[in-house]
Amino acid sequence: MMRHLSDALFLPLIVIQLLGTVTSQVNPGVCRYALGMSSGQIPDEDISASSQWSESTAARYGRLDGEEGDGAWCPITVEPDHLKEFLQIDLRSLHFITLVGTQGRHAGGMGNEFAQMYKIKYSRDGSRWISWRNRQGKQVIEGNRNTYDIALRDMQPPIIARLVRFMPVIDHSMNVCMRVELYGCEWLDGLVSYNAPAGQQMNLPAYPVYLNDSVYDGAVIYSMTEGLGQLTDGVCGEDDFTLSHVHNGWPGYDYVGWNNDSFPGGSIEIMFEFDRIRNFTSMKVHCNNMFSRHVKAFQQVVCHFRSDSDWETTPLAFSPVEDEKNPSARFITVKLANHMASAIKCQFYFADAWMLFSEITFQSDTAMYNTTPPSTPKPGTSPPPSPEDDPTHKVDDSNTRILIGCLVAIIFILVAIIVIILWRQVWQKMLEKASRRILDDELTASLSIQSETFSYNHTSNRPGTAGEQESNSTYERIFPLGPDYQEPSRLICKLPEFAQSSEEPASAAAAAASKSTTQTVVQDGAPHYAEADIVNLQGVTGGNTYAIPAVTMDLLSGKDVVVEEFPRKLLTFKEKLGEGQFGEVHLCEAEGMQEFINEDYLFDVPEGQPVLVAVKMLRSDANKNARNDFLKEIKIMSRLKDPNIIRLLAVCIYSDPLCMITEYMENGDLNQFLSRHEPEGQLALLSSAPTVSFGDLCYMATQIASGMKYLSSLNFVHRDLATRNCLVGKNYTIKIADFGMSRNLYSGDYYRIQGRAVLPIRWMSWESILLGKFTTASDVWAYAVTLWEILNFCKEQPYSQLTDEQVIENTGEFFRDQKRQIYLPQPVLCPDSLYKIMLNCWRRNAKERPSFQELHRALLDLQP
Structure with missing residues (x-):
């Protein structure tokens, strides 16, 4: 209830934005923020001039309200009718400039120079300079009348520029000095x-x-x-x-x-x-x-x-x-x-x-202007006054009556929203009771094409059957989605070491494949495995990560586990990483681990030193199905051998509780690692924060693509790829793991369905959410979201501006394909070529998405 009320309180901000944007994308009456001359946000190197009296009257001293040096910028000579002297400001990017302010040289009462008139020239690229003129065609702007007052002048029309020049104008010989400021906001249209x-x-x-x-x-x-x-x-x-x-x-x-x-x-x-x-x-x-x-x-x-x-x-x-x-x-x-x-x-x-x-x-890829103050105004700045209120520097309040009217309307809207929320709470409880019997069965969600609304289907869960019961009613929350579906690209892609073994000839393998790969056909005509064809590994956390074709599991069933039993007494528990319905995940130190692992694996730890490991522990009271799944997971994990996949090192299965011991990387998960770092640049230098370069980000993303390429070659579908499930070692080494779901730290990343299943919907493809289809192509979708996290330094959750329900509604827009779907925006650090790759990963048609082989190759090409 409180969450919905917080959403309701957020709505007025949206309403204010919408009301503001009715007039225009940028509002000249509000876009009036000091751009950094007075505050020092514009550095000295971005202020230049044609000439100067002396070093103490150089361009860097031409800051409004500043008294450094000799108190202003002063050119050597200014001649009547001959404009050649100027003070130039480089804003580094295009800005929408609505107001300018000028001042003379006061210098504690010692100065007596000011510009009575001036002109402005501006440029968007530095190659072509444009003379500003007002709506009546006049170029000369009235300046100052004394050395201390600030003269503010509206730019009507406003100018869009990166470079601005103030050019003093005189009609008789006199000395001129200027201090200036520009007001406006960044031009986000581009x-x-x-x-x-x-x-x-x-x-x-x-x-x-x-x-x-x-x-x-x-x-x-x-x-x-x-x-x-x-x-x-x-x-x-x-x-x-x-x-x-x-x-x-x-x-x-x-x-x-x-x-x-x-x-x-x-x-x-x-x-x-x-x-x-x-x-x-x-x-x-x-x-x-x-x-x-x-x-x-x-x-x-x-x-x-x-x-x-x-x-x-x-x-x-x-x-x-x-x-x-x-x-x-x-x-x-x-x-x-x-x-x-x-x-x-x-x-x-x-x-x-x-x-x-x-x-x-x-x-476009940058945010819209709104009529509220910018989210990151420059420190120490505030909207300047209107020229009419120059002496007192008051903010232009011409829109006050409109704002009051808007606020009154918002109050009424808030009351209506609260009533609706209360009604929804009651209705949802009634709906949960009505659907409790249905929730005991395996359900999958689909869209009703005829009505273009969500409806839920009750599937028989048997190969070759497609019994379903449709409902024409719409609903706002997605019910259990049948998480055991996948669509491997080729049935015959098996684990390489078991493709043709002496125990099972190729013909027998083909027969097994034929027998166990009954397919059902969904409405897009593409085949995918029925539930009976997928091995369901419940896992200690109550959720299953890797989806494995039954064909592959059959090939593994006759093989012994190839990992050693590890003495429990050599494990020292350090920290609980997470827990789930059937067990827990602990961070431990293991002594003498080098003696228990295969020779092909090398630890980057000195001989005799304890090794940091993650221990998945099954509770002793877990049911028989959970125990069987745990042993199956050990068998599967023992076969995964890739530099970018977490390795199973040893097990403890001779007595309860059952444990599997996997690698753990000293820098923890990628989400927490990046959130503690900053991109290289001036801001990082000012904050003394540890930095990660763009090249290192690409290197980490390439490793994730490589690990997923390996999994996809085995027809393994991860189903929970995200930065929380990637671990970081030395020198930005990345290994993909699977226990992010168990950590309370990331509970907000998962959407709980009727108290039963949890799904990472912000990382899931539309077909996974609506059709219950988990495929390599849906992992590709999640990879692009993971890449988006990396390039944002994990400072923001995907679709943070949307509620969970709105995220699900957005998947419906992907299904309908009427060009109304919302994509994650292009990160600041993301080049256009890389963002285009991400958009390809989010294509509606799964067959049009790139493979992990293609992604890995593309990421290699992007590395510096």
Whole structure:
């Protein structure tokens, strides 16, 4: 109940975000944060100047409110009508700049120099510099009137730039000094220019309406090229575009518009260029829909994507619903289906005589702007005042009434949510009672194709039968999923050492395979093993990790265990790692272990020193099935011999409790290891935290792929691959284990189903959750999630923004395949080529996912 209430309290933040994003992706009224001149966040090396009086008036002293050196930046000479002196700031990335502040040189009362006027030039890439001009075309900005007051000036329109130059302007000879600050926020769209036909003029009976892009900063002749303008200024147009002059100067000012008669093809083309290859989820286009003036939103848009130098051959098309009842302007969201691109070319088709746009924004691999303060504002910064409130530095409160209205609405929404949560609790208890009889049987979840809603099937659990009982009712929690299904790629892939043994000829093996591999067919037509064909190893933790084909298990059944009995008295218990329904996992020291293991295994421990091991211990009161499974697991584990798979070293099975002794790595599991480290860079240097390089991350990921390649070659399906199940040794050595489920530390990573089964749903493929199918392809899915964890240094749980129920609902979107599914976002450290590999691992069609052999090869190529 408390969890649901916490979810309810989180919803207002989402509601506030949604309310804020109705107007635009970036809100100029809120994007007003000091970018680091005053606070020192912008380092000295990123501040430069054309000249300086002396070393004590160098560019690094041009910080607003700073008094270091001689109190400001002062150029040598500033001549009337000859702009050559400038103070330049490099923000290192594109920023949306809405406000600037300037100050003169005060120097404790000794200074008397300030800039009465100045201009601003900016650049997005350092190659082309653009002179800023306001909405009326004026370039000169009014500066300071004395040496101590701060003069804040709104940038209308805002600028999108990485490099900014302040250039003092004088009309008579005088000395000039400046201290400056920039205000805004990071430009997360990544858009660096758009090319489009020039806007046109609409002739109304009373007056003309100019629909040109009046603040476009690129070249404008018959078309607009290599610039940004009104479509990215954060200002949305009015419902009645003829009234725009009330706010901005003339009718139609906020819109860029085109007439159908000027375009014989019935469409206009706009191309968007971005700073790098991005993973695009959607495009939002703010359109006018005043059909009484023959203006409508676009009829269709067709988008082409370019990732490198070539355009993709298959475009994406989208048609919004035509609306002739509501004349309000609106945002139309176009889903871009996670296309990877550095440029997008869209053709917008006319639905009427005119088409008017005022804002186009993109959602890609970075988070959307919102109207609440950024989650990581620069230390010591706060939103600056509006220019009108300059002396007292108050925050612009023009949206206060809107916010109050939103808060009132949120209160009502909260009350409704609490009522719904209470109702759901009662309903869920009733549903659990009604389904208790069904829960005693093995169930698998599937989707009803006809209704596109979840329904549950009661399977007979016998080979060759497909009896099922359907329910048309929808449910919100997934019931037990039949965890004993898998789909190995080839039945004949057996353990190599038993492919053809003297005890069992090849023909006998084939006969056994034929006898024990009865298949059932699911609705996608792909065969997978029925429950009777899979060895169910219950395990000490109550969950089974490795899924083994019965064919392979049959081949092992006649073989003796090849590990030694280890004296219990030589085990020293250090720590309980975890526990489950049937036993416990302990961290121990083992003395003299070298004498009990095979000669092909070498410990990196001096002779005579105790060895760190993990001991799986079965409780003495465990039932017969659990004991049998434990012995089967010993037999299976004894055959796994790979440098990146945890090795079974010895056993204690001559008396109770039964134990198996496996390797344990001195650095613990990968999840805890990475969470204690930081990526290499300035932040790590400041915090003195231990670091791991990108190359080392790739090395660890490659080892995991190698271990999984070995398992997949034996038709073993891990089913719980994650960083918690990978152990770290010296020199970033990785070995895959299987006891993460037993640790209380990771209980939040598992979703408990009706108190019976626990599943790592955030790592599971959609077919594993909905169809109960665990295959090598589903392990590939989990590998990509594990890779995502690694590149995020395990600082965040996958899909942390979603509840468990929302994660399950998202798998339904994968099933329906209507391009509404949510993917894990691209980590900051992740290059585009690696993220593309991850997206391939999350393909809906399991057959289209790469194999572990291919993943291992790709990771090897990525290593420095």
